[in-house]
Amino acid sequence: MDMHPDLEQVLFSRERIAARVAELGRQISDDYRNGNLLLVGVLKGAVVFLADLMRAITIPHRFDFIRASSYGKGTTSSGYVMLSGQIEHHLADYDVLIVEGIVDTGRTIEALTREFTRSGARSLEVCSFLMKKRARAVPVVCRYLGYEVPDRFVVGYGLDYDERYRHLDCVGILRREVYEL
Ligand code: 5GP
Ligand code: MG
Numbered sequence: 001m002d003m004h005p006d007l008e009q010v011l012f013s014r015e016r017i018a019a020r021v022a023e024l025g026r027q028i029s030d031d032y033r034n035g036n037l038l039l040v041g042v043l044k045g046a047v048v049f050l051a052d053l054m055r056a057i058t059i060p061h062r063f064d065f066i067r068a069s070s071y072g073k074g075t076t077s078s079g080y081v082m083l084s085g086q087i088e089h090h091l092a093d094y095d096v097l098i099v100e101g102i103v104d105t106g107r108t109i110e111a112l113t114r115e116f117t118r119s120g121a122r123s124l125e126v127c128s129f130l131m132k133k134r135a136r137a138v139p140v141v142c143r144y145l146g147y148e149v150p151d152r153f154v155v156g157y158g159l160d161y162d163e164r165y166r167h168l169d170c171v172g173i174l175r176r177e178v179y180e181l
Pocket of ligand 1: 042046068070077100102103104105106107108111152153154156159160161
């Protein structure tokens with residue numbers, strides 16, 4: 001299939017993504033077989049990953065969402081993370097697994113960890129589909145990780161630039177010309 005013209009390079013094809021998500025699903029199903037698993041997807045970037053991941057998990061589980069934003073329209077983090085939306089579950093009853101699309105500075109995960117710890121989650125781990133290979137402002141322990149990516153702006157598989165490209169079934173590096181005027 002032809003690459004989207006705004007992409008410089010495809011990093012992960014639909015097939016590679018599916019294979020990795022299946023592995024993560026198996027691992028999570030095994031690790032949480034005696035737990036009470038609640039996936040908390042980070043809106044909006046993690047929606048596509050969460051939808052695939054939950055169907056790769058073979059044990060009973062629930063899911064919920066929280067909204068986090070730090071990038072606004074740009075391609076670099078503002079450093080300030082805003083959380084919004086209401087978790088419907090009583091976190092003290094659950095083994096919470098944060099499901100994120102991509103970890104960059106680590107600040108989003110830091111804010112979520114603080115929030116869910118305060119809410120009394122029974123246990124708390126992170127599953128991110130992607131993680132940038134770079135020095136993080138805040139260290140993040142990702143128990144489940146799909147792939148590492150270079151320190152470039154990537155889109156697709158739920159990840160956007162200005163709300164575009166979320167629907168792409170691959171993950172690719174966005175051409176600089178698209179956001180550098
Ligand atoms: P952090 O708080 O770790 O710096 O960044 C996490 C959030 O920044 C992600 O949830 C995502 O919304 C956004 N982000 C970071 N890097 C990228 C990227 O390369 N592409 C896209 N589309 N979003 C990114
Ligand atoms: Mg975004």
